[in-house]
Amino acid sequence: MNRLLSPEIKQAIDFHLSLKPYEYFELNNGIPVYLFSGGSQEVVQLELVFFSGNFYEAKTAVAGLTNSLIRCGTKTRTAFELSEAFDYYGSYFGSSCFSETATITLHGLSKYLNKVLPLMRDLLTEATYPENELNIHRKNFKQRLVVNLKKCEFVAGRQIDEMLFGNTHPYGRKIELANLDDITVEDIRSFYDRYYKNGSCAIFISGWLPNDVQQQLNLALGDLPLQRPDFVIPELPLTPATERIVRIENDSSSVQGAIRLATPFPNRHHADFNKAGVLNALFGGFFGSRLMSNIREDKGYTYGIYSFFKANMKQNAWLISTEAGKDVCEAAIGEIYKEMDKLCNEEVGEDELLLVKNYLLGAVLGTLDGPFQILGRWKNIILNNLDENYFTNSIHDIKTVTPAEIKALAQKYLQPENFFELVVY
């Protein structure tokens, strides 16, 4: 045995990766239900996706408040009674509002699905949005916002989005304290009525599914006046910033700066998306990336640095994000540009590229065995209105992209003059 030599490996690019198909049915009211059954534990994850994100709100913050207050009372149950009921059956209720969609989720024990579905029905038909619940929530929300505004990374995250998309677009809009005062329960109730009670909805359910799952879902949700989604997101005007380079002092006592660099980048429908994903990994997408090796592992400027694509369904962006010591922020930015320059001018070696591909494919392989993860991948494909072959095609792109293509993609997208550059101290 020679410890200097690594054991033989099977190259991940030689693995056959496939995404197991989901099952599908429609509720009596036509709502699509995507199912994936399996897993070692008797648990289930139910996700209702509504087309009710920030894209659809007339007043800033209404979509988010409608989403988070949906659990705060129905005609027959108070907020506390709802929480008690979900908790009693070991179910974890969650709700999230994104730019395009908003979700209501349940994680729980399969044996109790039939106990909690009536609660979901209650939320989707009889939510009352009591005034006092809005007031409590608003006050607490404002306090959290004030605390978050002290954090450089929070401020930087909002600011870079505004620079990319403009302060009127849902991708770039910031919630300010004043927006919250401006919202009434009537705003919320009417948003609820249009976008939840009568909204467009798709249902995703995975895990250890009861045999009568279809009947259970139909009984709870099959007669509601929900709409079938068309998976089309409206076009809204963008107003990106004119100033490209910005420095903000947020907290005079801070010891680190939050660095964000960003450039517009296509969404998943673009032919470059998956191959550029390999370039992204190489550049800053994993622990062995160029940025991490240089800026953390060689210079020690930061605890971590990453590049990534945003998950926007429409106009998208490519970001680089790190927190670095206040005195080394400018040096770190200089190194980021150096790494871009290197990718634009030198072809990546076959060996380094193979490593990145193996890493990426190994990571995908690791997420193809659990029902939640498998349906999660399908959900992404379905909600983005992508082709059924998207997964297979993206694996093919990763396996086949060449050093010359990587260099060409770098030249196309990694141009410093196209990047917004922000530091919040």
Add this chain to the structure above:
Amino acid sequence: MQSNILLVFLQPMISFERFVLSNGLKVLVHEDNTTPMAVVDVIYDVGARDEDPNHTGFAHLFEHLMFGGSVNIPIYDEPLQRAGGENNAFTTNDLTNYYCQLPVENIETAFWLESDRMISLAFNAKSLEVQRKVVCEEFKEHYINKPYGDVWHKLRTMAYKHHPYRWMTIGDKLEHIEKATLEEVKSFFQRYYHPANAVLVVAGNITVPRVRELAEKWFGEIKPGTPTAHNYEQEPEQTEARQMTVEASVPFDALYKCWHICSRTDAKYYGTDLLTDILGGGSSSRLYQALVKEQHLFSSISCYHLGASDAGLLTIEGKLIKGVDIKKAELALNEQLQRFKQKGVTNEELEKVKNKTESAMAFEDISLMNRASSLAMYEIIGDANMMNTDLAKYREVTTQEILELSNEIFREKNSNTLYYLAKNKVKE
């Protein structure tokens, strides 16, 4: 080992086999043939509690150095990534855990990497130099450059006077990390990083004989050492209430209270854990309902413990609504605790948190990586099979036990109270 235990569980048993190499390395194998991946987890029985009070933060800094190359392999990450794997590690006050996941066909790469860094590190001066800086940035990012970031530093110092839980895993102060030397790194390695102080867990679509063969091949020849003797003082019983007030540049006042609780292996642990959830776990919990929703004194409140191996702390933390006097808020909290101590909990309330716990445990066990990690951590504190017996122990807890525990824990003399006040009140 046959899993012939007849208790009925909702969750399937997490089956495993255990064997020990002649150098003292314990090996656990968990077979799961539904996944193409394998997990290799190596846990070392060393954490921040084993550090010298004048050289804190060392266990965690050391974890960083474990990626800086070992005796025969210049970089840890690269061969693993090449094999389609990924990895990470974490350090707590009790232990240090390294884990990686890769396609099962390439599992030998993980054996090669993990065994090499158990033989010896490269002890590279540049790596130490860089990781000192990286850890200092981590310290700043999480504990300095963040409102309320130093709370746990203060709470630990107040609640522990003797036990090494008095400092955080990241270290008591930045200077301790900045002045770490290569000599110290070497002696730390020799003392704690050896087969008798570690547990190796292998999980995935792989058989026990195959793991045995690989373990013997790669780890079998590593020199044995002496297992960690946790040579530090235990915390004596606290005999009077402690109080501390600090002012900092944060937007709102916050109240923190901690009480000493039992260790992870104590029979009272299960009741304590459930009690914590009844008081402050989410939006149907007592404190949230009374103090956030009904009395409007706090904008958020939670009750938790950190699951420490030695005797730990139960903590209640709440951010105050602007303008509320902190004394008034504390009084209202104490009233809730008083009522809890007098009247206890209902059967329904207890059943609720038991169901929540059962569900949370099932979700945790979904991922292969979590199963491997849990086996490793349970084995370090005593017995990996606790993973399979915990749920029954939670189910056995009675309302009477909760009542007794609440009276034992929430004693004035056992309490540590921190007023974290806003220095420059922010205008809204």
